[in-house]
Amino acid sequence: MSDKSPQSTLTQRRSISRKDSELPEKDTAADEVIAESKGHINVVCRFRPFNDKEKEYGEKTSIEFNSDQKSVAVIGHDTAPLLFCFDRVFPSSTLQQEVYDAAGKPIIESVLEGFNGTILAYGQTSSGKTFTMSGPSVDDPLYQGIIPRMVKTIFQNIDEASEHLEFTVKVGYCEIYLEKIRDLLDPSKKSLKIMEDKVKGIFIEDLTEDYVYQESDMYQLMKFGTRNREVAETQMNEVSSRSHAIFMITISQSNTLDLSAKTGKLYLVDLAGSEKISKTGAEGKRLDELKKINRSLSTLGLVIFSLTDGKSTHIPYRDSKLTRILQDSLGGNSKTCLILTCSPSLYNEQETISTLRFGIRAKAIKNKPKVNKEHTVAELKILLAKAKEEIIKKDSKITLLERHIKDIGETLPNQTEDSEASNEFLKSAEYQELLQELEFERQQYSNEIEKSSKYKQELNSQTIKNQNLVKENDILNGKLMALVMAKQSIEDKLRDYEDTIQQLRAKNEMLENQILSFTNCNMQLEEKLTEKEAEIKKLASELLSVKEKDEIIADLNRRLKSQEEQLRVKLLTESNGRKMKSESVLISQKENLAAEIEEKNETIYKLNTEIEDLKRILEKTKKDHEQAEFFVKSKINTLERNLELLTLMYSNMNTQKAMAKMENEITEKKVKRKTERIEQLEKQLTKISEQAHGYKYKNNVLSKELNEMKDDLPNRAHNKIKKMIKGGNTRVLGIISPYAFQNDVIKNS
Numbered sequence: 001m002s003d004k005s006p007q008s009t010l011t012q013r014r015s016i017s018r019k020d021s022e023l024p025e026k027d028t029a030a031d032e033v034i035a036e037s038k039g040h041i042n043v044v045c046r047f048r049p050f051n052d053k054e055k056e057y058g059e060k061t062s063i064e065f066n067s068d069q070k071s072v073a074v075i076g077h078d079t080a081p082l083l084f085c086f087d088r089v090f091p092s093s094t095l096q097q098e099v100y101d102a103a104g105k106p107i108i109e110s111v112l113e114g115f116n117g118t119i120l121a122y123g124q125t126s127s128g129k130t131f132t133m134s135g136p137s138v139d140d141p142l143y144q145g146i147i148p149r150m151v152k153t154i155f156q157n158i159d160e161a162s163e164h165l166e167f168t169v170k171v172g173y174c175e176i177y178l179e180k181i182r183d184l185l186d187p188s189k190k191s192l193k194i195m196e197d198k199v200k201g202i203f204i205e206d207l208t209e210d211y212v213y214q215e216s217d218m219y220q221l222m223k224f225g226t227r228n229r230e231v232a233e234t235q236m237n238e239v240s241s242r243s244h245a246i247f248m249i250t251i252s253q254s255n256t257l258d259l260s261a262k263t264g265k266l267y268l269v270d271l272a273g274s275e276k277i278s279k280t281g282a283e284g285k286r287l288d289e290l291k292k293i294n295r296s297l298s299t300l301g302l303v304i305f306s307l308t309d310g311k312s313t314h315i316p317y318r319d320s321k322l323t324r325i326l327q328d329s330l331g332g333n334s335k336t337c338l339i340l341t342c343s344p345s346l347y348n349e350q351e352t353i354s355t356l357r358f359g360i361r362a363k364a365i366k367n368k369p370k371v372n373k374e375h376t377v378a379e380l381k382i383l384l385a386k387a388k389e390e391i392i393k394k395d396s397k398i399t400l401l402e403r404h405i406k407d408i409g410e411t412l413p414n415q416t417e418d419s420e421a422s423n424e425f426l427k428s429a430e431y432q433e434l435l436q437e438l439e440f441e442r443q444q445y446s447n448e449i450e451k452s453s454k455y456k457q458e459l460n461s462q463t464i465k466n467q468n469l470v471k472e473n474d475i476l477n478g479k480l481m482a483l484v485m486a487k488q489s490i491e492d493k494l495r496d497y498e499d500t501i502q503q504l505r506a507k508n509e510m511l512e513n514q515i516l517s518f519t520n521c522n523m524q525l526e527e528k529l530t531e532k533e534a535e536i537k538k539l540a541s542e543l544l545s546v547k548e549k550d551e552i553i554a555d556l557n558r559r560l561k562s563q564e565e566q567l568r569v570k571l572l573t574e575s576n577g578r579k580m581k582s583e584s585v586l587i588s589q590k591e592n593l594a595a596e597i598e599e600k601n602e603t604i605y606k607l608n609t610e611i612e613d614l615k616r617i618l619e620k621t622k623k624d625h626e627q628a629e630f631f632v633k634s635k636i637n638t639l640e641r642n643l644e645l646l647t648l649m650y651s652n653m654n655t656q657k658a659m660a661k662m663e664n665e666i667t668e669k670k671v672k673r674k675t676e677r678i679e680q681l682e683k684q685l686t687k688i689s690e691q692a693h694g695y696k697y698k699n700n701v702l703s704k705e706l707n708e709m710k711d712d713l714p715n716r717a718h719n720k721i722k723k724m725i726k727g728g729n730t731r732v733l734g735i736i737s738p739y740a741f742q743n744d745v746i747k748n749s
């Protein structure tokens with residue numbers, strides 16, 4: 001592949017004849033450049049560099065470029081060489097900027113003048129259509145494609161435009177996938193319809209169109225829409241577009257001085273790649289896609305053929321969605337540029353030839369572009385006023401001339417000539433057109449008046465509703481205040497209850513502690529009581545032993561007495577016999593016995609005193625015991641009383657606590673109910689406020705619209721909320737998105 005000078009061109013090397021070239025007869029001259037003014041489609045051709053696969057194939061090519069930058073030859077090995085001439089041919093090394101300057105810039109400049117414009121990228125898959133139209137990245141200034149560069153130009157031009165020009169810029173983005181139109185800015189819209197009307201021409205019904213006022217908005221929309229595009233990996237391209245993508249920009253401008261308005265519509269079309277089924281090996285869904293793509297592309301070819309063969313009376317625009325949308329771009333009201341994208345590789349030679357042939361056909365299409373200028377009512381009024389002024393001037397001139405003719409004694413020419421002339425004027429197409437236009441405007445004006453009276457009525461009813469809502473709002477506000485206060489007092493009460501509960505809890509704790517200490521005390525007393533009881537038991541047993549001793553003493557006494565008796569008896573008996581003899585023994589025995597008795601008596605006395613002592617001790621112990629018992633009993637009684645009291649207090653407290661808890665629960669429930677009610681009322685209030693805002697806004701919009709309608713009827717055509725972007729580098733916020741308004745309402749409310 002090489003760029004050559006005209007001298008060394010293909011005609012010399014391979015003697016390419018006109019016959020060899022693929023140009024239709026009337027356009028075969030190599031130097032023929034299709035003049036844009038003639039309305040022909042501008043056709044340019046771009047070759048991309050070899051890709052990795054093609055490099056593997058050995059970078060073989062059959063393409064030769066001419067240095068005139070307008071022709072390219074395919075030097076076939078088996079066939080005769082073919083020469084193709086276009087408005088411009090871009091070799092592989094061409095920068096994005098150069099493509100834009102030649103193919104994109106003239107179109108966008110025309111759109112800014114009020115023409116419709118179209119750029120179509122056509123070529124086999126992976127030939128560089130998306131690269132050319134969008135570029136690998138919209139943000140990369142070096143590799144940006146045509147669309148982002150056009151966006152930049154639009155806003156630059158608006159900045160540089162005079163201050164009396166006001167612009168609005170609208171963007172839509174859709175794709176045609178499997179013969180269905182899908183909205184790429186609102187993917188939920190999957191099958192849109194194509195409509196046609198006298199004013200709008202051909203358009204896609206219900207397609208999302210967003211107003212934008214700076215480049216970044218447009219880039220964001222591009223990125224958002226591109227993410228929603230149907231792409232797939234093919235054998236030729238890792239990210240192949242399986243749909244035709246159409247990016248639409250509508251630029252409207254109005255002149256605040258002469259009140260004129262014009263609108264330019266731009267279609268930027270990245271077609272799906274044409275592919276040979278045999279080369280792709282596609283199956284299933286991919287095969288369906290391919291068939292549909294090829295069918296719509298062949299309909300495009302057919303439309304182009306019918307437009308250029310000079311014989312066809314019917315152009316099959318309606319045979320595919322693509323050709324229907326592009327009806328104006330192909331043979332209609334549009335300045336159109338077709339960009340053919342090609343691979344330089346010998347491997348793709350057949351596809352390249354077919355693409356170039358397609359371009360040659362398309363070159364012959366003739367369009368009828370015109371500025372889409374709208375006559376505003378004000379403009380027509382100015383024209384009418386000017387015409388009336390002219391008539392008055394002419395009338396006074398006629399009167400003067402008539403008077404002069406009369407003065408010089410001449411007769412006045414026959415009036416019929418004049419009236420014939422005026423009749424002729426009245427019959428003239430210009431006058432009829434003006435009349436039609438006036439009639440159309442009058443019709444629109446009366447429609448608008450009708451609409452405006454409807455709006456007025458709506459406005460009035462909305463104002464009344466609004467007032468009612470404001471009143472309702474006030475009442476609700478009052479109720480809300482009362483509820484807030486009630487809530488406050490309930491909360492105060494609740495706090496009091498909580499304090500009381502807290503106090504009761506503290507008291508309860510104290511009483512529980514007291515009960516605990518009393519219980520301890522009680523236990524100690526019980527222990528003491530047990531000890532005392534043990535002591536008493538001991539004393540009682542001791543007392544029992546004293547009694548036993550008494551019995552022993554008594555027994556001893558008894559035995560002593562019986563012994564005395566026995567002794568006396570013995571003594572008496574022995575006195576008779578041995579009275580003398582034993583008198584001394586008896587005396588000693590008596591003395592011994594007396595001593596023994598004395599001793600015994602002493603012991604008895606001792607025992608008796610001991611018994612007495614023991615009795616006293618016992619008595620004392622008994623008394624002590626009784627006292628202790630009494631003390632313990634009274635203590636137990638007191639404790640029992642205390643315990644009873646405490647139990648009573650405790651149960652009272654528990655009841656109080658339960659009651660407080662119940663009351664608390666009731667209060668909490670009440671508070672909850674109140675809070676819910678408050679929330680409900682607050683929600684209602686918010687809703688009412690939102691409604692009030694909405695009504696207020698609607699009110700404002702309606703009043704504004706009413707005023708605008710009166711002053712500027714044609715500008716009412718747009719159905720979205722918008723703000724003009726002023727020319728002259730003074731543009732401010734352009735368009736308020738309806739979503740932004742909603743957000744504002746939400747925020748304000």
Ligand SMILES: Nc1ncnc2c1ncn2[C@@H]1O[C@H](COP(=O)(O)OP(=O)(O)OP(=O)(O)O)[C@@H](O)[C@H]1O
Binds near residue numbers: 047092131271272341
């Ligand atoms: N002029 C170029 N310079 C450098 N790389 C290019 C050029 N044209 C295309 N490419 C590269 O070739 C590959 C295919 O390009 P692209 O996706 O634009 O093709 P396509 O025609 O849109 O394909 P399809 O029809 O399958 O969507 C991409 O990787 C792209 O970066």
